Amino acid sequence: MCSVLLCFFSCSRQPTTWEVDIALPLVDDLLDWTDVIGDSLATVESGSVAVIRFDGVISELDIEALTQLPDTLVAQELTPDFSGGPFQVPPGAVLLNTQEDIVFQGIDQQFKSIVLESGRIEYSVESSTDGYVEMQYDFPSVTVDGESVELYVLLPPSGSGQFQTETGVIDLSGASIDLTGVSGNEINRIASELVIGTPAFIEDTAQVYGSDSILVSMHFKDLLVQQVSGYFGQEMLDFDVEQKVFDSAVFTGGFLEINPSRAMLSFNNTLAADIRLDLDALQVDGIGVGHPQLGTPQFISRADWSSGEVQPGEWNMDLLESGPAIFELLGYLPEFVTMQGEGLLNPLGDVSGGQDFFDARQPPQLQLDLEWPLKGAIEQFGVSQTFDFGGLDVPQFEGDLVLRLTNGFPVSWEFNAEWVNLSSAFVPEYLDGTVPSFFDESGDSHVIEWRIPISDLRLSDPSQLIFSARMDSDGDVVFTGNERLRLQVAIEGTHQVTVE
Amino acid sequence: MNSIKPARIWKTLAVVALAWFALPSALASSVQVSGMLDSLEVESPPTDTSRFLPWSLTVWGQHRSNTMDHQLGQLLVRGGNIDRSLVDAAREAQGGDMGTFGFSSGLQLNARSRRMWKSTNLRLCGSIQARWIGDSRWTPEMYDLVLTGNAGHLERWDVLDGTRARSTAWLNAAVGIEGQKRNRVELGLVYRPFQYEGLIQTGYFYVNEALDDMHASMRAKARMSRKAGWGLALNAEWHFLREEAPFAFHVQLRNFGFVLAPNPLRFAVDTVLETSGLPLSGAGWSIASLQEEGFADGLYTADSSGADIQMLPGRLDLSFEYPLSPRMGWDVQVQLGEWMPLPRAISGFRRAFGKHWQAGVQVIAGGWGRIRPAAWARWRMPNERAIMIYLEDPWGWGSESAYGRGVTLRYESL
Numbered sequence: 001m002c003s004v005l006l007c008f009f010s011c012s013r014q015p016t017t018w019e020v021d022i023a024l025p026l027v028d029d030l031l032d033w034t035d036v037i038g039d040s041l042a043t044v045e046s047g048s049v050a051v052i053r054f055d056g057v058i059s060e061l062d063i064e065a066l067t068q069l070p071d072t073l074v075a076q077e078l079t080p081d082f083s084g085g086p087f088q089v090p091p092g093a094v095l096l097n098t099q100e101d102i103v104f105q106g107i108d109q110q111f112k113s114i115v116l117e118s119g120r121i122e123y124s125v126e127s128s129t130d131g132y133v134e135m136q137y138d139f140p141s142v143t144v145d146g147e148s149v150e151l152y153v154l155l156p157p158s159g160s161g162q163f164q165t166e167t168g169v170i171d172l173s174g175a176s177i178d179l180t181g182v183s184g185n186e187i188n189r190i191a192s193e194l195v196i197g198t199p200a201f202i203e204d205t206a207q208v209y210g211s212d213s214i215l216v217s218m219h220f221k222d223l224l225v226q227q228v229s230g231y232f233g234q235e236m237l238d239f240d241v242e243q244k245v246f247d248s249a250v251f252t253g254g255f256l257e258i259n260p261s262r263a264m265l266s267f268n269n270t271l272a273a274d275i276r277l278d279l280d281a282l283q284v285d286g287i288g289v290g291h292p293q294l295g296t297p298q299f300i301s302r303a304d305w306s307s308g309e310v311q312p313g314e315w316n317m318d319l320l321e322s323g324p325a326i327f328e329l330l331g332y333l334p335e336f337v338t339m340q341g342e343g344l345l346n347p348l349g350d351v352s353g354g355q356d357f358f359d360a361r362q363p364p365q366l367q368l369d370l371e372w373p374l375k376g377a378i379e380q381f382g383v384s385q386t387f388d389f390g391g392l393d394v395p396q397f398e399g400d401l402v403l404r405l406t407n408g409f410p411v412s413w414e415f416n417a418e419w420v421n422l423s424s425a426f427v428p429e430y431l432d433g434t435v436p437s438f439f440d441e442s443g444d445s446h447v448i449e450w451r452i453p454i455s456d457l458r459l460s461d462p463s464q465l466i467f468s469a470r471m472d473s474d475g476d477v478v479f480t481g482n483e484r485l486r487l488q489v490a491i492e493g494t495h496q497v498t499v500e
Numbered sequence: 501m502n503s504i505k506p507a508r509i510w511k512t513l514a515v516v517a518l519a520w521f522a523l524p525s526a527l528a529s530s531v532q533v534s535g536m537l538d539s540l541e542v543e544s545p546p547t548d549t550s551r552f553l554p555w556s557l558t559v560w561g562q563h564r565s566n567t568m569d570h571q572l573g574q575l576l577v578r579g580g581n582i583d584r585s586l587v588d589a590a591r592e593a594q595g596g597d598m599g600t601f602g603f604s605s606g607l608q609l610n611a612r613s614r615r616m617w618k619s620t621n622l623r624l625c626g627s628i629q630a631r632w633i634g635d636s637r638w639t640p641e642m643y644d645l646v647l648t649g650n651a652g653h654l655e656r657w658d659v660l661d662g663t664r665a666r667s668t669a670w671l672n673a674a675v676g677i678e679g680q681k682r683n684r685v686e687l688g689l690v691y692r693p694f695q696y697e698g699l700i701q702t703g704y705f706y707v708n709e710a711l712d713d714m715h716a717s718m719r720a721k722a723r724m725s726r727k728a729g730w731g732l733a734l735n736a737e738w739h740f741l742r743e744e745a746p747f748a749f750h751v752q753l754r755n756f757g758f759v760l761a762p763n764p765l766r767f768a769v770d771t772v773l774e775t776s777g778l779p780l781s782g783a784g785w786s787i788a789s790l791q792e793e794g795f796a797d798g799l800y801t802a803d804s805s806g807a808d809i810q811m812l813p814g815r816l817d818l819s820f821e822y823p824l825s826p827r828m829g830w831d832v833q834v835q836l837g838e839w840m841p842l843p844r845a846i847s848g849f850r851r852a853f854g855k856h857w858q859a860g861v862q863v864i865a866g867g868w869g870r871i872r873p874a875a876w877a878r879w880r881m882p883n884e885r886a887i888m889i890y891l892e893d894p895w896g897w898g899s900e901s902a903y904g905r906g907v908t909l910r911y912e913s914l
Contacts, residue, residue: 028777
């Protein structure tokens, strides 16, 4: 009875609604020096005087000539020296037995050995012989996990005018390859041994005609090198570094007085090959910076790999010696720092007797070691951030959005906030003002709060909060690194709950 | 030959009358009506001479709460706008106690064979039950959060521990044997089409007045059946009826058993959020990550492997009856189980009017509700049939402010 009644109720059920009063914190975000330095490798060390420290790689040299080998196709076709036929070939007969070097064409360097990061051999064997044919293709100088690569293929008899075919792939990831060929004195060559014949363990007599053929092809493809040794030749290297410094979308303008205590640009040569570096220009947003080492060839000695660990050759450039001072330009919040030039491998030729070495996992690097105490003047330093909101579904809501800004900097901030809905149904909300510094002598609170009336329609509409602030130190200021600008958003109002 | 002494006759009549009155009383108080004794029948074989077996059919339904009145409950169930005054009244009624709401409905058909089995004193008996029950409980703070929001009690720690909701329905077809004085035992096959349950084991919520500090934690679990379950259940009754004793005592066990539930969907939540507000972006909790699809998936675990053995919400009734006169009696009953948050205690007074009418009034405490009255009436028809109606809180039936409804109807052949 109750079930029937409830079923009846549920059939005629209306939504249940009631109102609740909610008050919740939504957003608590901080703008600090981490946001100032962005997504770089820089860190801020707090202290009596904060220090921005950048100690990391800003560029790595990718030398394609040493890390990518050209695809190489090797084909062997075996055809009888007679016409007509058939001739009977008994089991166990050897039709071809040859030792040959597979030569990698199109390599300017003289490689003696390589270790592959990845690569493969795609092989194909075809036979039109009316009888069983076996093929043994060995690569004694190619080893994977300590085992030399060997390929054995047994093809069954083919029909008249038909080919028996077998294809496959040999994975060469991690393969060690000796490129000195069969003689052991060559370069860029892989020793191989190919034996074609009839299998001894199958009692079958092959019928060979003059028109028959056996075709073997080996295609070395997509060979990426992890380690390579030999003589790398006098390879030219383009040196074009572009480092993003300040994002103009975030840092809208201003001036920071930057007086670094250390600013060293260094190049670590991890190749066991000499490099001559010709740096032509260093520019800050297109403005050239002079330095004694620019335009002068810099010779960087080869790395020492004899112990198994790299001892790189090092070259340094003290940016504090630049003129005009690079940091004056950086103080104006530039977007990019660029450096152009070129390098030359083995500028003195093969001085090592073919003992050059390169490990692609440890490429040559350009590094910056920068230490910048946060002490100085700041003029109209502008920061802008845009936050996207996908919309908040709070049906039947009427209330306030409570915005609170707390200034933890020793200087005041002028700010603008614009809340824009993506649909044109709502007029944008604008807020602006000044948040005094936290030790403002006038006693003004460094916390400012606003209430913006909102409804559910506005909350559910996707919107953007565009927040911008400007800071002016009016003289030298010392920052500790703990400065924060805190943005808090809370919601307070009445929401109608609806249960369908 | 022994002579029949007047005192013994009085005692016998008293026991007979007591048991006679006990039947409708027990029916009414238990809502779920079962084969309670009619001592006239105990002492004599079934008087129904129709071609059918002696049987009884009972249907019942009740819902009850200790805080929500009928109007609020009806709005929650049937829909409509809930005015704040109703919410406040229920909150005031709840005070600092757990709020409860429960319902029980179903039907039960009992039968027994007319003749003894072979040359024994045993009869074959059986019953079919269809039942649907539900139980929910909430803390005062949970009630506030859900129905009034949190703005009215900032700076207060809301404790949600023990808040739960569950419901289940099942069919039980049982056969067994019945001995003298209607003592019986049955074994039933149970078919349970669904059950769901959710429980907040620990939960806290706090927001400060400055709206820059919020703490929310939740450790909860839920389970929902995805397939029907099967099981076994035991029903048993034992009645103490002695001619020499001036009282009667009854024990009744219903649906004591289990169900094997295959692949139930189990959810578990164990998370804490303590924040002054979320950062606009970044890994973990942030405004940006909240808006990403699938963020909520990481907050709970779901599992549906294997099968669960779950106990049926069985019930134990203990009744004591004492005759005040040949036409009046007093009874006390305690009911345990069936997901009731508190044992249900019943005390009642009954009286016979003429040969065919009996009626009684009761006071009920515990279960899902507050102390409330109940009343019943039974008419024994001339053709060896009887009908009974039982109303819980009868004065509340015309009132929106009553804390529930309850009705039981029974038709039986004697």
